Amino acid sequence: MRPSYNPKGMHHDSNITPHLITQTWHQNGKCPEHTIPIRRTKEEHVLRASSVRRFGRKMPRSIPLLNPTNDTNTPNILRGHQYATASARYDKCYGTKGTFNMWKPAISRANDFSLTQLWITAGSYNGNNLNTIEAGWQVYPDLYSDSNARLFIYWTRDAYQTTGCYNLLCSGFIQTSNQITIGGSISPTSNYGGTQYDIDILVWKDRGSGNWWLQVGGYNVGYWPSYIFSNLTDSASTIMWGGEIFSPDVGQTSTHMGSGHFPNEGFGKASYIKNIQVVDSFNRLNPPSDVGLITEQNNCYNVESGNSSDWGTYIYYGGPGNNPNCP
Template identity: 35%
Template sequence: MKMEVPLLMLLVLFLVTYIQRSVVATLLHDEELKVTRKLDLINKPATKTFVTKYGDILDCVEIDKQLAFDHPLLKNHSIQMKPNFKIPKRRRLNTFSSSTLIPSQRRLLPKKVRCQEGTVLIKRIQEEDLAMEKFSPSLGMKFPTSNSYNFAYPNDDQPPQVHNQVAALVTFTQNTGAAGIINLWSPEVKPDQYSDAVIFVANDDGVVANAIVIGWAVNPLINQTFFTRLYTYWTKDSGQSTGCYNAMCAGFVQTSQEITLGQLLSPISVYWGRQYYVDLTVRQDLKTKNWWLLNGEDSVGYWPKELFTTLTNGAIRAGWGGEIQSPVTETAPGMGSGHFAKEGYARACLMKDLKLYAPMSFPAEKDLKLYLSKPECYGVLYEDSPGPGEGGEWGHSIFFGGPPGCSMS
């Protein structure tokens, strides 16, 4: 007896669907295995593990087993436990009753809980972090590469539908580091945007830039949250093939048992209320040529000289300011506090006590440039005088930022 044609077609359709589902299931399983293996490579075995109230997983990892030493250039690297330069006591510019300087942002762990000797504190990378890893080469500050209003890296391959906007104070001065006390805010961003407040140092060979960026960022592209977090980024080729946010890849050598890259920063400043700050420094050790990250008077770790080319010999540019990234199809997020620089203290984002580690003192005003890639949206104002109402000198300082809602088209 012959099988009816419709029944045959149904059988064939069933077989095709079964095969397709089997292939998809196999591909998904292979992808899950790939992600699992990658996470196993990134997250080194922990001697202790803690979970913060914000859901972050923090591991105590043996210092010589951390991810940094997976980098091929660091196979024979000797760990430097502390910088050779003397860490100065920063001026505590918090004499006004509504200001609070937070020099180290510790207390991630309960007071009686600490990583044991020989280990360091590292924020664990999770699966959702890897989902956004592909964006990391484009997430460093698009700082100017010359004494002109040029914010794009040379040969920038970032899709034109995504815009970076910058409001910064920049100096083209030979230096070995920069520092500043940064006002903490939490600007409103959408899931595919980010906003930061940073300090950077950079050098280049005329084609690509070596750079280190430090500061805070609200960046759901990487963190999957809308909290303000400690932010770092480094590249040796303008983000073309290298570009690493926090500890997403091998490179940065963690030395602290209490402070870690990507940690949440809290509390946040209140508009026309109490102001909070974090004190950050990026500085080169002239003896080892490594670049250290300092949080107040605490050393967090360093970027080894082996990671760089031109930056090994110091920096030729430095800057302080803010950056946003947004698809051009959306209105832009806020920068800084989400208010214009001209609004001033306790309303705009303040970065004060700016320092440059250079042979001369802080550059003269004629050697400083204000860079505004979209001045109708974001501004920056430089000041070199005592701040009204705070009761103490701010030193060299800037106000910067702007509100959300600006068109990126």
């Protein structure tokens, strides 16, 4: 119930003091050893889904297109999704780590969502064999009945068609920690021009067991068993980091991504992911190489990348959505 080895070579800040992130339920105590916290699913949550079968699942094609001009399917924007992400491709990759700035973006409609996450992927859409591991934070009123920022995970092995789900709403991810609630509220969140809060998220393939482990804020939360995947059984081929919004009114929606401000506003105003690293075949964390940026309407939501001695590889991303230049 523990990983065999932790990755080596984590990048740590030298000048910025981290602020502690807690979950709201911690105010009422902790779960005993050998138990795990599980967020209660109520009847009202299920009834808001389009069907019981789709409850807790993303819609197909819920990922940025790496080569949108070469894709024969309908563009993401017509399906209601917009992205501002960075990506890197590899022959073989075994995980990634980043420090994720926490915000509480404004949501225009209950069935809109805004999230910040990492994607670990292998396979392709065209063959419906895309495997993904995803982790981050999101605001999603239709799923959670509120507008709190919440820790979430996701997985699929068939391009979101029939397998996988959010959090613990289906079998797949095996939680081992009694400290973290997947789907639980996270507090505090950052303030525009004020105190910034962030949280470390690490996902890596344990070379001993072959399972993909999740670590949040230093806690080993649990793992995705390798047997639930096909293409991710061995390694990943693409890693992505950044923001996503969904809205039926995409292009017109005022749902915020990240802080709701564009990346050029910088620290304290724009949302960031810093200390971005990837796990190599020697179980070491290294800066990503050949990072590309993906955005579809950069007057609505945008992304910029950079490198520094304190932050390693980082991105600023986000935006307000509808504004005089969007769409």
